[in-house]
Amino acid sequence: MLGSDALRAAVDRVIPADDWPGGWAGGVREHLASPFVEEPARAVLADLVAGLDRWARSRGAAGFAALPPAEQDEGLAATQADPDLTPAFALLRRLCWEGYYAATAGRSPAGLAMVGFRAVPPGVVPVEPEAPASVRIDEVRRRYDAIVVGSGPGGGTAARVLTAAGRHVLLVERAPARNNAELRGDHLRGKRNAVYSPTVGPGPGYPRELDTADGPIEVDAATDAGLYGLNADVLGGGTRVWQGMAWRFLPEDFRMRQVYGNPEGASLADWPVDHAELEPYYARAEAELGVSGAEGSLTARTPRSGGYPMPAMGTEPARELLARAAEDLGWGWGPIPLALNSVPHAGRPACVRCAQCVGHACPVDAKNGAHNTVIPLALATGRCDLLQDAEVVEVRDGHGAAGVTLMVGASGPTPVALDVAADVVVVSAGAVETPRLLLASGLGNDQLGRHLHDHRFVSILGTVDEPVKPYVGPGHSIATLDHVHAGTVPWGGGVLVDLMSLLPLTSAGSPAPGVPDWGAAHKEWMRTGRAHVFGVFGMGQEIPVATSRVGLSPRVRDRWGRPGAILRKDVHPASLEIDDGMAREGATWLSAAGATDVRRLVGTATASAAGEHSCGTARMGTSPHTSATDPYGRLHGARRVVVCDSSLHPTNGSVNPTLTIMANAFRVAEHLVAHWPG
Known part of the structure; x- marks a missing residue:
């Protein structure tokens, strides 16, 4: 050919x-x-x-x-x-x-230079941090105080707290060890732009089903990453490759039902904890994770016991443009709090503002996540054994002990089964895999897996006279919270931020209206017109419904013969009202900034039933009739199984949830230490 x-x-x-x-x-x-x-x-x-x-x-x-x-x-x-x-x-x-x-490993085609894309600024030499060591199978003990399943922000934080309290922990990560170079610079297999099998995907052998109006559809991460619902399978979970927006939820986010009532057909529930109780844990999460931010308009409604550990990231043209527009509109604004080193911090350098932060590992290890903060602290105690490339396939609960069955060497041709016991098992595998694992293990009640929800997302684009988003990172820079619990957008509304600079491949597939999608005019637009496209991104509440859920498929099986997940996502009409409101206010902001041809992109809501902010499937609460766990993550009906991830969140707030995942994980793990199962 x-x-x-x-x-x-x-x-x-x-x-x-x-x-x-x-x-x-x-x-x-x-x-x-x-x-x-x-x-x-x-x-x-x-x-x-x-x-x-x-x-x-x-x-x-x-x-x-x-x-x-x-x-x-x-x-x-x-x-x-x-x-x-x-x-x-x-x-x-x-x-x-x-x-x-599109860049891929060892390849930088002509189009990247033509549009001015450079992965890292001139003179920046990528570094490879020392990888934490995994224990060998013969070094795994037969019993631990705790087994933590999953090394994302929930599991990593739990391991940090438990080991600091003197407990011996086995921290299990399904993915094999990967260095940062493997997770950076591939525009065809990156977290946010996977066309082919994603570098942070689960790999072959993990099919899922989507329960649609037209019947079940089988999807696979390697070929259907968008529909599959891709969460990062790697040490550190999503925090390894995120941009790092590190927000606190607002007080109203913890009492949505009290504030707004429950619309017909929805399953809104208040949290069993409020902002005041969680505030000290937010402060600890910001300190241990490392967040750059500034107090002001964006923190006015979230009382703080201390400032950010680092100053906010420096300004950029997009921030300047939208800040002037916000002030003209009478809106508050501020620099987005980011889990990036704005200055050298914790022995690691400052952000170099590379062009591909979102969805890629950091070239200089200035991006903060579970992998380089709480997990190294847990390992440094000498009481944490990290086991990568090992999958928990069963969780057991009992009077005298809990336990798991592991497949060690999970990505290889000859995995080895291993049974390990513990006083308690902490499951932190995410809002899809946590309920799937527990349900497949015969644990949990009828609420486990229900109330699956994410965030609502809208993108509004326009054309500006002067380019304001060159290929300089880290990505999103400015935000307004004036449409969060403010009445302008219903049901709690959402945060509005500047749209990050898109990778060249993404831009090629979405030219401006009137631009041909191939030929000389398309190429000329990529060279000169693309840089004038600028946008605002809205992320808001998604109203949960009980019928949106994670269950066990009666048809597909994973590589171990266990049922794959079947996902159903029903969108409540109130969520669509939030979409429309964010789009309207985002267009107002762009127009005030002088943008022309302002338009809302269609089809930009969560493509999958399981997006990267999914939550709610092991909802915590006071009654087993309305929740899957108690207020501290202990699974209803189990003695020694605790959930510690986004699955616990009854609602998902109007901002990114990771800092809340970590804050709640500090709370859950501290309670576990104080009420250790005997």
């Missing part, structure tokens, strides 16, 4: 040569020859170019490559318009964008 003159000609019309190389020489040929493009796709392309050759011969040419460029464009346009050939043309176009505008 790669020897086809017609294929080369077609690629070079999708991305024509000008002052910059055409698609073929600029990276597409190399991409088409890579393992990313598998045989089914090659067969489709072969049929497409054979059809182009036939079309050319019908016009008296020797083949498609022999036609002048204008006639080649005519042939491609005819192919794109033919319903039978449209999917094949879309594949060609997508592969051209991938080859020309």
Whole structure:
């Protein structure tokens, strides 16, 4: 196929040569020859170019490559318009964008230089922090004080608290050990832009089902990352590759039902803890995680016992533009609190403002997460054994002990089963895998798995005269909370922030209205027009419903023969009201900033039933009739099983939940230490 003159000609019309190389020489040929493009796709392309050759011969040419460029464009346009050939043309176009505008390991195609993208600023040399050591299978004890399942912000924090209290902990992470270089710079398999099997995905052998109106659909992380609902499977969980927005929930977020009532068909519930009780744990989470922020408009409604450990990240053109617009509107604004080192901190350097923070590991280890804060502190006590590439496949509860069955070497061809006992098992595997594991283990009540919800997301774009989002990180920079519990947006509303700079591949797939999606005009827009696109992003409350849930599929099985998750997501009408309100206020902000052609993107809500902010599936509360755990995460009906992750959250607030996950994990783990099962 790669020897086809017609294929080369077609690629070079999708991305024509000008002052910059055409698609073929600029990276597409190399991409088409890579393992990313598998045989089914090659067969489709072969049929497409054979059809182009036939079309050319019908016009008296020797083949498609022999036609002048204008006639080649005519042939491609005819192919794109033919319903039978449209999917094949879309594949060609997508592969051209991938080859020309996406970085992968060891490859930087021409399109990146053309649009001015550099992964790290000049002079910055990436560093590789020393990886924490995992214990060998023969070093695993047969009994621990606690086994913690999952090393994200919940599990990592629990391990930190338990080991500091003198308890011996086995911290289990399903993913194999990965260094930061493996989790950075791949625009085809990154967390936020996975086209192919994600580097932080669970790998093969973990299918799920989506329970849709048209029946169940089987999805796989390797081929359907968007629909699958991708949470990061890696040491540190999502905090390894997040941008680090580290917000506190507002007081009203803990009593949504009290403030707003419960709309018909919804399952709003108040938290069994309020902001005042959680405040000391928020302060501890900010200190131990390391957050850069500033007190002011964004902290006015969240009383604080202390300041941020680091000053806010420095300003940038987008912040300046939207700050002026906010002041013109009479809105409050501030720099977003970020778990990034704005200055050297905790023995690690300051952020270098690389161009690919969101969804990628940090090139200089300035991004703060469970992997380089609470987990190293737990390991430093000498009372934490970290076991990576090991999956818990069963949790057991009992009078004298709890325990788990592990598959050690989970990613390899010959995993070894291992049973380990403990006084208590802390399950911190996330809002999908926590209930799936517990349900598959025969634990939990009818509330376990219910009330699955996330956040509502909207994006509003416009065109600005001067570019304000160059390829300089870390990403989101400015926010307003004026539409959170403020009456302008119903049901608690949501935070509005500036839209981060998009990767070149993402921009290629979403040109401005009126811009062709291939050819010379598309390439020119990528070179000059793309930089003038700017946007506002809204993230708001999602109203939970009891029918949205994680269950056990009766059909699909994981690689161990356990039931895969089946996910159902029902969207309450109140959530759509929140979408509309955030979009309206976001458009107002952009217009006040002088943007033109302001428009709301459609289809930007959570694509999957399980998004990266999913929560609620092991809801904590005082009654087993309305919750899955008690107020401190202990599973109803179990003696020695505690949940410690976002699954506990009855509602998800109007901002990113990670700092709340950590704060609540400090609270849950401290209570566990004080009320240790005998």
